[in-house]
Amino acid sequence: MKAANKHTKIIHAATKVFAKKGFFNARISDIAKEAKVADGTIYLYFNNKFDILISVFEEEIGALIEQVKKLLSTEDDPRKMIEIFTRNHLSVMKKNKHLAEVIQIELRQSAKLIKDYRNNKFSEYVDIISSIIKLGQERSIYRATIRPGIAKRAFFGALDEISRVWTVGIATDYTVEEATQQILDIFLCGILEPDAPCL
Amino acid sequence: MKAANKHTKIIHAATKVFAKKGFFNARISDIAKEAKVADGTIYLYFNNKFDILISVFEEEIGALIEQVKKLLSTEDDPRKMIEIFTRNHLSVMKKNKHLAEVIQIELRQSAKLIKDYRNNKFSEYVDIISSIIKLGQERSIYRATIRPGIAKRAFFGALDEISRVWTVGIATDYTVEEATQQILDIFLCGILEPDAPCL
Amino acid sequence: MKAANKHTKIIHAATKVFAKKGFFNARISDIAKEAKVADGTIYLYFNNKFDILISVFEEEIGALIEQVKKLLSTEDDPRKMIEIFTRNHLSVMKKNKHLAEVIQIELRQSAKLIKDYRNNKFSEYVDIISSIIKLGQERSIYRATIRPGIAKRAFFGALDEISRVWTVGIATDYTVEEATQQILDIFLCGILEPDAPCL
Amino acid sequence: MKAANKHTKIIHAATKVFAKKGFFNARISDIAKEAKVADGTIYLYFNNKFDILISVFEEEIGALIEQVKKLLSTEDDPRKMIEIFTRNHLSVMKKNKHLAEVIQIELRQSAKLIKDYRNNKFSEYVDIISSIIKLGQERSIYRATIRPGIAKRAFFGALDEISRVWTVGIATDYTVEEATQQILDIFLCGILEPDAPCL
DNA sequence: AATGAATGAGCATTCATTCAT
DNA sequence: TATGAATGAATGCTCATTCAT
Numbered sequence: 159m160k161a162a163n164k165h166t167k168i169i170h171a172a173t174k175v176f177a178k179k180g181f182f183n184a185r186i187s188d189i190a191k192e193a194k195v196a197d198g199t200i201y202l203y204f205n206n207k208f209d210i211l212i213s214v215f216e217e218e219i220g221a222l223i224e225q226v227k228k229l230l231s232t233e234d235d236p237r238k239m240i241e242i243f244t245r246n247h248l249s250v251m252k253k254n255k256h257l258a259e260v261i262q263i264e265l266r267q268s269a270k271l272i273k274d275y276r277n278n279k280f281s282e283y284v285d286i287i288s289s290i291i292k293l294g295q296e297r298s299i300y301r302a303t304i305r306p307g308i309a310k311r312a313f314f315g316a317l318d319e320i321s322r323v324w325t326v327g328i329a330t331d332y333t334v335e336e337a338t339q340q341i342l343d344i345f346l347c348g349i350l351e352p353d354a355p356c357l
Numbered sequence: 358m359k360a361a362n363k364h365t366k367i368i369h370a371a372t373k374v375f376a377k378k379g380f381f382n383a384r385i386s387d388i389a390k391e392a393k394v395a396d397g398t399i400y401l402y403f404n405n406k407f408d409i410l411i412s413v414f415e416e417e418i419g420a421l422i423e424q425v426k427k428l429l430s431t432e433d434d435p436r437k438m439i440e441i442f443t444r445n446h447l448s449v450m451k452k453n454k455h456l457a458e459v460i461q462i463e464l465r466q467s468a469k470l471i472k473d474y475r476n477n478k479f480s481e482y483v484d485i486i487s488s489i490i491k492l493g494q495e496r497s498i499y500r501a502t503i504r505p506g507i508a509k510r511a512f513f514g515a516l517d518e519i520s521r522v523w524t525v526g527i528a529t530d531y532t533v534e535e536a537t538q539q540i541l542d543i544f545l546c547g548i549l550e551p552d553a554p555c556l
Numbered sequence: 557m558k559a560a561n562k563h564t565k566i567i568h569a570a571t572k573v574f575a576k577k578g579f580f581n582a583r584i585s586d587i588a589k590e591a592k593v594a595d596g597t598i599y600l601y602f603n604n605k606f607d608i609l610i611s612v613f614e615e616e617i618g619a620l621i622e623q624v625k626k627l628l629s630t631e632d633d634p635r636k637m638i639e640i641f642t643r644n645h646l647s648v649m650k651k652n653k654h655l656a657e658v659i660q661i662e663l664r665q666s667a668k669l670i671k672d673y674r675n676n677k678f679s680e681y682v683d684i685i686s687s688i689i690k691l692g693q694e695r696s697i698y699r700a701t702i703r704p705g706i707a708k709r710a711f712f713g714a715l716d717e718i719s720r721v722w723t724v725g726i727a728t729d730y731t732v733e734e735a736t737q738q739i740l741d742i743f744l745c746g747i748l749e750p751d752a753p754c755l
Numbered sequence: 756m757k758a759a760n761k762h763t764k765i766i767h768a769a770t771k772v773f774a775k776k777g778f779f780n781a782r783i784s785d786i787a788k789e790a791k792v793a794d795g796t797i798y799l800y801f802n803n804k805f806d807i808l809i810s811v812f813e814e815e816i817g818a819l820i821e822q823v824k825k826l827l828s829t830e831d832d833p834r835k836m837i838e839i840f841t842r843n844h845l846s847v848m849k850k851n852k853h854l855a856e857v858i859q860i861e862l863r864q865s866a867k868l869i870k871d872y873r874n875n876k877f878s879e880y881v882d883i884i885s886s887i888i889k890l891g892q893e894r895s896i897y898r899a900t901i902r903p904g905i906a907k908r909a910f911f912g913a914l915d916e917i918s919r920v921w922t923v924g925i926a927t928d929y930t931v932e933e934a935t936q937q938i939l940d941i942f943l944c945g946i947l948e949p950d951a952p953c954l
Numbered sequence: 955a956a957t958g959a960a961t962g963a964g965c966a967t968t969c970a971t972t973c974a975t
Numbered sequence: 976t977a978t979g980a981a982t983g984a985a986t987g988c989t990c991a992t993t994c995a996t
Contacts, residue, residue, distance in 0.1 A: 162551060164980095180469045182381040182392045186966060194981045198968075207966070263465045269525055270462065301542075307529050308539045315518025316511035323510065326468055330506050340507045343500075345543065363955095385991060395957040403976065535996080580779040580868045580955095594961045599988065655992060661863050667923055668777045668860065686806030699940075705927050706937045709912035709920065717912025718905060724866055728904050738905045741898075761976095783970060784979095795972080804970065812995040 165203050168193045169217055172210045177259035181211055181271065208272045215265060218257050219279040222250060226286065236294030240346060243287065244317060245338045251321035252334050258325045262318060284314050315344055364402050367392045368416050371409045372488060373433050376455035380410055380470065399430050407471045414464060418478040425485060435493030436545060442486060443516065443540050447533045450520035457524045461517060483513045512544055563601045566591045567615055570608045574627035579609055579669065595643035606670045613663060616655050617677040620648060624684060634692030635744065641685060642739050644714060647732045656723045660716060682712050711743060762800050765790045766814050769807045774853035777895060778808055778868065779863050805869045815854050816876040820845060821882065833891030834943065839886060841914060842935045848918035849931050855922045859915060881911050910942060 171193035175184045186207060190197045204210045226246050233239050251258040261280075268275055288310035296298030320337050323330065332340075370392035373384045385406060403409045419473045425445050432438050450457040460479075467474055487509035493499030518535050522529065529537075559608040569591035574581045584605060588595045602608045624644050631637050659678075666673055687707035692698030718735050721728065730738075768790035772781045783804060789792045801807045819830050823843050830836050849854040858877075863870055885907035889899030920927065929937075 180466055185964095190983095197966090198983060199966070202980070215437070263469065266462050266465055267379055270382070275379045277466055303542065305531070305535075305539055308531060308536060309543060311518045311522065312515035312540060312543055315514035315516070315521075317514070318518065319514025320507060322514075324980055330508060332504070338503075338505060341511060343502065344508060344511055347546075384989090389958095396991090397958060398956055400992070401955070566778055571957060578864055579879070581867070583985095588962095595987090596989075597960055600959070603768070605987070615837065657832060664860050665777055668780070702941065703929070703933075703937055706917060706929060707941055709916045710938060710941055713912035713919075715907035715912070717908045717915065723907065730902070730905060731837025734902075736903060738902055738907060740910055741902065742906060742945070744941050744945050745815065779982095782968090794970090795978055795980095798971070799976070821986080 164193070164199065166217075168195065168203055168210070169199055169214055172213050173218060173256045173260055173330060176211065176264055177256035181207075181264050181267065183205065208275075211264060211268065212272065212275060215268065215277060216279050218260070218275075219283055223279065223286070224258075225250075226261050226283075230290075232287070235345060236290050236297065236299050236316060239293070240287075240291045240313075241292065241338070241342055244341050245334065247317050248312060248321055248334045248341075250335050252324050253324055258321060260327060261321055284310055287313050316345065362400070363392070363394060365416075367402055367409070368413055369397055372413050373455045375410065375413065375463055376458035378468065380406075385494055407474075410463060410467065411471065411474060413459060414467065415458070415474060415478050416520060418476075418482055421456075422478065422482050422485070424449075425482075427499065429485070429489075435489050435496065435498050438489045438492070439486075439512075439545060440537070440541055442489065444533065444537045446516050447520055447536050447540075451523050451533050454524055457520060460523060483509055486512050500509055515540060517542065560595065562591070562593060564615075566601055566608070567599055567612055568594065571612050571616060571654045571658055574609065574612065574662055575654035578661050579665065606673075609662060609666065610670065610673060612658060613666065613675060614677050616658065617675075619675065620655075621681050621684070623648075628684070628688075634688055634695065634697050636730055637688045637691070638685075638711075638744065639736070639740055641688065643732065643736045645715050646719055646735050646739075650722050650732050653723055656719060659666075660723060662721055671737075682708055685711050714739060714743065756843055761790070761796070763793060763814075765797055765800055765807070770815060770853045770857055771810050773808065773811065773861055774856035778864065780805075804806055805872075808861060808865065809869065809872060811857060812865065812874060813876050815857070816874075816880055819854075820876065820880050820883070822847075823880075827883070827887075833894065833896050836887045836890070837884075837910075837943065838935070838939055840887065841938050842931065844914050845900055845918055845934050845938075846931045849921050852922055855918060859922060874888065881907055884910050913938060913942065 166218055168189065172184075172189045175188045176194050178184075179188065184201060187197050188199055189210065193200075200210070204213060229246055230239055233242055238272060251261075264279060265277060266352050268277060288306035291300055291304065295302055295304070295306070300316040320341065323332070367388065367489070371383075371388045374387045374391055377383075378387065385399060386396050389399055399409070403412065425442060428441050428445055429438055450460075464476065464479060467476060482490075486545055487505035490499055490503060490505040490508055494503070494505070495499055517541065522531075566587065570587045572581075573586045573590050575588065576582075584598060585595050587608065588598055591598075598608070602611060602629060604721040624641060627640050627644055628637055631640055663675060664679060664754075678680075686704035689698055689702060689707055693700055693702070693704070718739065765786065769781075769786045772785045772789050774787065781796060784794050786807065787797055788799070790797075798806070799858065804942075823840060826839050827836055830839055833951055844939070848858075862874065862877060865874060885903035888897055888901060888903040888906055892899055917938065922930070
């Protein structure tokens with residue numbers, strides 16, 4: 159992954175280091191070394207350590223949002239859209255372990271770490287799920303009794319926990335495809351209208 | 358909550374402090390003050406700061422396991438069992454915010470914090486879900502294609518993310534009962550055999 | 557000078573180190589080493605580096621005030637009182653070089669270093685001079701046209717600059733007694749020949 | 756104040772910045788910004804930060820010396836000469852606050868800051884006072900018992916401390932003229948009533 | 955068992971200085 | 976000459992842990 163400029167280079171380095179050591183155990187000098195810049199250089203691009211973490215969230219999740227939105231733009235069926243979201247999320251998490259770790263672990267602490275920080279990008283990402291559900295409800299494909307605001311969390315939580323297996327390195331393993339099929343099997347067939355066929 | 362002895366008193370104090378500040382921002386002196394003991398006293402009961410966190414996990418989740426197992430022991434229907442697990446988990450998380458925070462946030466970091474620590478108690482807790490699913494499959498109530506090892510994670514992840522709303526304090530709110538109904542609606546009706554009736 | 561307790565021990569060590577290196581070049585570890593305590597110990601007694609400097613001022617000048625007030629209490633003649641103040645100030649500054657340096661150099665910067673810090677003790681010390689002048693004016697020994705608020709500064713400034721020779725280590729040297737006589741001669745009688753008219 | 760060249764521009768900028776923040780809190784980038792040049796440009800004209808401070812002393816005090824020497828050249832009476840020196844010093848210090856701060860505060864630290872630096876210009880300035888006193892003694896206007904080397908310090912110290920009121924911004928205020936009159940009154944004639952005996 | 959004063963290792967951040975352009 | 980991005984050494988302060996009492 160070639161870094162276009164130093165800002166990006168540092169973001170990628172930080173993602174890697176935060177993933178490996180966690181935010182608190184990560185040293186600025188670790189990030190600097192990983193990015194092959196001097197410690198002080200980091201402060202030309204970021205205000206402080208927290209700022210680096212926030213930037214990692216914003217930029218990495220921002221890219222994820224762009225990617226999945228692009229994929230979704232070619233599809234119209236809410237069932238297929240859920241499938242696309244699922245497969246994309248799981249495969250990115252399996253491939254990009256560093257990003258996965260940061261989202262699964264560091265993102266969770268962020269509210270506690272940084273006063274008044276709202277993970278807007280993260281909310282935006284999860285809201286893609288609820289928007290798909292709402293679309294499906296408008297077209298009578300998804301049951302009207304499902305509350306999108308709750309279902310989006312249930313669904314994201316399921317994906318998140320499922321994909322943790324790959325980062326934590328638990329023995330029990332499964333492929334992205336197996337996980338996708340299971341998730342869809344459980345979730346889709348659950349929220350479908352009784353007469354809407356499962357995929 | 359009256360503490361039987363100093364060990365328990367410290368565990369409860371630590372749960373509260375870790376929940377409020379997070380493991381890294383929590384100071385031993387904070388825990389000592391909360392437990393109304395001297396800083397040094399903590400080291401008579403625990404080896405180090407990590408040891409306190411591990412003990413919090415083991416004891417608090419241990420109690421949770423006891424509680425839910427007791428509730429489940431009076432029930433035989435796998436559908437009801439899933440409902441009991443769900444309602445219990447969500448209501449404990451809503452009531453005991455400190456425990457909720459520690460499970461949702463600190464537990465996730467634990468592997469990174471403490472080399473070679475396996476959250477055995479946590480695994481035991483999540484495995485209750487897969488054992489219920491297996492039971493349902495044996496009785497042909499849950500579909501045989503569902504993989505319990507994946508489904509347990511999907512289900513726990515859903516519960517976990519759903520209940521995070523209460524600790525993070527997001528505006529969108531719902532009651533334990535609403536959340537329970539939605540979770541069951543989505544999850545149960547999804548994993549049931551085609552001819553097994555939803556609750 | 558035996559230190560009664562750690563607080564005093566650190567104050568004395570800091571006076572010495574600030575005198576030798578100046579506030580900014582003084583390292584906390586220098587003070588700690590000089591006081592024979594650990595770096596962290598200093599923070600059990602002081603809030604921060606500035607706080608140490610302020611404490612040095614307050615305590616060292618406080619002691620100086622006590623000392624000179626005690627000496628003055630036995631004297632009633634405003635001429636003798638000025639003499640006592642002068643001789644005491646000059647001899648303390650010549651003997652206690654560290655204190656002299658801190659007063660002459662670091663005290664001057666203090667307003668710039670520490671926002672909203674008023675050297676109350678220092679003002680109190682200089683005000684002893686104006687109170688002697690006022691006493692002399694009441695008794696018609698000192699001229700009524702002299703403004704005590706200006707004269708106190710002129711007098712203290714003269715003493716201060718005179719005594720700097722000893723700390724800076726300028727070649728031109730004179731004894732405390734010589735300096736005292738000259739100061740009194742100039743300040744009390746002026747530098748004019750008896751029959752030369754003032755301007 | 757139009758700067759003839761960059762060297763002078765930087766000197767003036769540095770005087771201002773050192774006055775405002777003090778030498779240690781002043782950053783090279785502050786001076787560069789004030790002088791409207793790049794940080795690196797400063798190093799084309801000065802060796803290091805200390806060098807800038809020394810240059811400030813030399814050039815600003817050098818100008819002060821030129822100015823007062825020119826004023827004194829038209830006067831022959833040692834009493835008038837002391838008056839001219841006093842009024843000039845006080846009025847420059849009241850007008851040029853930046854220079855005043857640098858002389859009153861930063862100059863004092865200079866020996867500690869810069870190894871082996873002798874403020875030659877400063878000595879030259881203060882020696883003007885002793886040369887006036889010597890002149891007065893030759894003409895039997897000033898008493899022969901006065902030691903010019905001590906009196907020059909006493910006199911400069913008085914002026915310095917008197918003028919500090921204006922830079923520090925103490926409530927008690929007086930005009931240049933009031934201060935000049937008081938200084939001359941005290942120094943030339945002493946503070947005693949005409950018929951009160953000196954000690 | 956209990957205390958809490960003392961320790962000292964460890965790190966985010968700053969900023970004078972350099973140097974490629 | 977002039978620039979300003981990059982460097983990396985340097986340090987105030989925190990806090991987990993120890994240990995004399």
